Amino acid sequence: MQPYQNPNLDIAGRDACPVESMGHAVRFSDENQKRFAELLTRYPTKQAAVLPTLWMAQEEFGWCSTEVIEYVAELLDLPPSHVYGVVSFYTMYYRRPMGKYHIQLCTNISCMLMGGETILECLREKLGIGLGETTPDGLISLDEVECLAACDIAPMCQMNDEYHGPFTPESVGQFVDQLRARGK
Amino acid sequence: MEVKLLTQRYDNPESWTLAAYEKAGGYQVFKKAFAMDPEQIINVVKESGLRGRGGAGFPTGMKWGFVPKETDKPKYLCVNADESEPGTFKDRDLLTKDPHALIEGIIITGWAVGISHAYIYIRGEFGVPYYRIRDAVKEAYEKGYLGRDINGKGYSLDVTVHRGAGAYICGEETGLIESLEGKKGQPRLKPPFPAVVGVFGCPTVVNNVETIQAVPWILEHGAEAYRKYGTEKSPGTKLFSVSGHVNRPGNYEIELGLPCKTLVHDLCGGIRDGKRQKANIVGGSSVPVLTGEEADAVHLDYESCVEAGTMLGSGGMIVMDEDTCMVWALAVILKFYAHESCGQCSPCREGTAWIRNLVFRLESGHGTSADLDKLLSICDNMMGTTICVLSDAAAMPTESFIRKFRTEFEAHVGAGRCPIRGKSSHFLESVH
Numbered sequence A: 001m002q003p004y005q006n007p008n009l010d011i012a013g014r015d016a017c018p019v020e021s022m023g024h025a026v027r028f029s030d031e032n033q034k035r036f037a038e039l040l041t042r043y044p045t046k047q048a049a050v051l052p053t054l055w056m057a058q059e060e061f062g063w064c065s066t067e068v069i070e071y072v073a074e075l076l077d078l079p080p081s082h083v084y085g086v087v088s089f090y091t092m093y094y095r096r097p098m099g100k101y102h103i104q105l106c107t108n109i110s111c112m113l114m115g116g117e118t119i120l121e122c123l124r125e126k127l128g129i130g131l132g133e134t135t136p137d138g139l140i141s142l143d144e145v146e147c148l149a150a151c152d153i154a155p156m157c158q159m160n161d162e163y164h165g166p167f168t169p170e171s172v173g174q175f176v177d178q179l180r181a182r183g184k
Numbered sequence B: 001m002e003v004k005l006l007t008q009r010y011d012n013p014e015s016w017t018l019a020a021y022e023k024a025g026g027y028q029v030f031k032k033a034f035a036m037d038p039e040q041i042i043n044v045v046k047e048s049g050l051r052g053r054g055g056a057g058f059p060t061g062m063k064w065g066f067v068p069k070e071t072d073k074p075k076y077l078c079v080n081a082d083e084s085e086p087g088t089f090k091d092r093d094l095l096t097k098d099p100h101a102l103i104e105g106i107i108i109t110g111w112a113v114g115i116s117h118a119y120i121y122i123r124g125e126f127g128v129p130y131y132r133i134r135d136a137v138k139e140a141y142e143k144g145y146l147g148r149d150i151n152g153k154g155y156s157l158d159v160t161v162h163r164g165a166g167a168y169i170c171g172e173e174t175g176l177i178e179s180l181e182g183k184k185g186q187p188r189l190k191p192p193f194p195a196v197v198g199v200f201g202c203p204t205v206v207n208n209v210e211t212i213q214a215v216p217w218i219l220e221h222g223a224e225a226y227r228k229y230g231t232e233k234s235p236g237t238k239l240f241s242v243s244g245h246v247n248r249p250g251n252y253e254i255e256l257g258l259p260c261k262t263l264v265h266d267l268c269g270g271i272r273d274g275k276r277q278k279a280n281i282v283g284g285s286s287v288p289v290l291t292g293e294e295a296d297a298v299h300l301d302y303e304s305c306v307e308a309g310t311m312l313g314s315g316g317m318i319v320m321d322e323d324t325c326m327v328w329a330l331a332v333i334l335k336f337y338a339h340e341s342c343g344q345c346s347p348c349r350e351g352t353a354w355i356r357n358l359v360f361r362l363e364s365g366h367g368t369s370a371d372l373d374k375l376l377s378i379c380d381n382m383m384g385t386t387i388c389v390l391s392d393a394a395a396m397p398t399e400s401f402i403r404k405f406r407t408e409f410e411a412h413v414g415a416g417r418c419p420i421r422g423k424s425s426h427f428l429e430s431v432h
């Protein structure tokens, strides 16, 4: 018998393409330049500011394109390869533009015990997209995540920086409707 | 049953504000601590028997004692607020509802150990808990509780909230340190231990949120008062996050040593729909599973859990009812470890992927009975062979699931499909 191989398991996912580009240069707003200068005073090395600087950059520019990575590297006197290594290691730095509403469904144990599998199916069907995809209108992106430390409201998801749950098949549908109503 | 030491302020809907904390007597204990010799404080914490609440249960006072006294390097504190162990959500509430108690705990710890800068490493997914602790730190600076020359004592302490960005392994203390330094969060070989060579090459204490939050209570009431709760070897209270098939999931602060039965069947209102408890993972997904009967017999303290063949861990309790397919549950758990292995060590990187694939295959009904022994032998090779214990954390549950529910695994092989859920999990086929 062939060793079991799940065709989807070992795809590098969001990092499949290492050269995703916005096609234009980036530069922090004046306010973020100030925040960045303040940030550097909090750490004894410049390198330690990589994670918070990437957070600021992602907030301002939406995702971590090659330009963003190069800009952050330049700000911190680091090789771009180091910053790229960091971006690719952590799941919350995005290498693609995200929808305005980013739904991340928890697929860890407590959420699955409480019916998360059904909620995932409902979301897929309702949104017409799969995991790692964004609706064609750019409004909603769907991902799965590991335990979000909110198993008391399982099955649950994160939507941008809010936690939502517990869901039933009905309430998750309404949740999507509300996001669509909020729109762009 | 519930004993509210750390959660005593939770009932106040404004508990997280500086005003509410001060009104409840907050920011007084650190003044008392400043009148004490740092060594004296470490002794009180040692005498209290407080043990680390992040998972390993290491005695806190002893850990602080390892930090060299005579050094010309700055000393750091890393508060571990990464809270990523599946099933655990206690630090979330501590940060959200009582952030100033954490700050006061940091000030006392800082004075005792001689810390110049404390970093609160908080998981990136947290929204509200992050805003709360960030704003609380700002308020504490404005009030002069943090910063230069606190309370006119000549002691200065900075606190910085540092957000992670989604990686379970950054909860491991040396992974956390690497991440804080601006790198991939790949754990370091120990020794040297962080107490001697930690973040930025300097002596570093790493403690869990709940551990630090217990410090003000202990200093206020004394070691003896703390020891009145819990057992001889596991003194005090502990927060348990209970989830899964119970009627009232949530966080419960209980005395260590409480029968698990009381927590599950009384405080949490028992199993939903009056069903039977089939299994219980008492300390977060990384610890060996107990059968329902074993869980009903165990007491929740460090020693009793070890005697029962499991661990207290983080206190993230996951309860499963009689309808749960244990092969499926293990598959879901293993998906996590395979995803979170940082990839440095072959037994972990390859092992977590192999055991996941084998259990996925068993779940789908295409496994063979030889797979079970193969799994056990892979697990054997994954334990005690790697830089950190994530590898063990995947192998231990696997080994326990197979040992305790072997007939269920065999039934999947026999039936060629899942005999409990009827179908195999489409979800497990489709995960990334």
Ligand SMILES: Cc1cc2nc3c(=O)[nH]c(=O)nc-3n(C[C@H](O)[C@H](O)[C@H](O)COP(=O)(O)O)c2cc1C
Pocket (backbone or CB within 6 Å): B051, B052, B053, B054, B055, B056, B057, B058, B060, B080, B081, B082, B083, B084, B085, B168, B169, B170, B171, B172, B173, B174, B206, B207, B208, B209, B211, B212, B388, B389, B390, B393
């Ligand atoms: C893979 C792994 C993940 C961990 N995750 C966490 C975590 O999320 N939070 C935490 O406090 N400790 C976590 N720990 C334990 C830490 O390594 C460390 O023991 C703890 O923060 C020490 O604090 P304490 O003595 O106060 O418990 C983890 C350990 C391992 C091996």
Ligand code: SF4
Pocket (backbone or CB within 6 Å): B169, B186, B187, B340, B341, B342, B343, B344, B345, B346, B348, B349, B386, B387, B388, B389, B390, B391
């Ligand atoms: S055991 Fe796994 S997670 Fe830990 S250092 Fe090795 S590869 Fe990384």
Ligand code: FES
Pocket (backbone or CB within 6 Å): A106, A107, A108, A109, A110, A111, A112, A146, A147, A148, A149, A150, A151, A152, A154, A156, B086, B087, B088
């Ligand atoms: S398992 Fe979903 S939040 Fe913990």
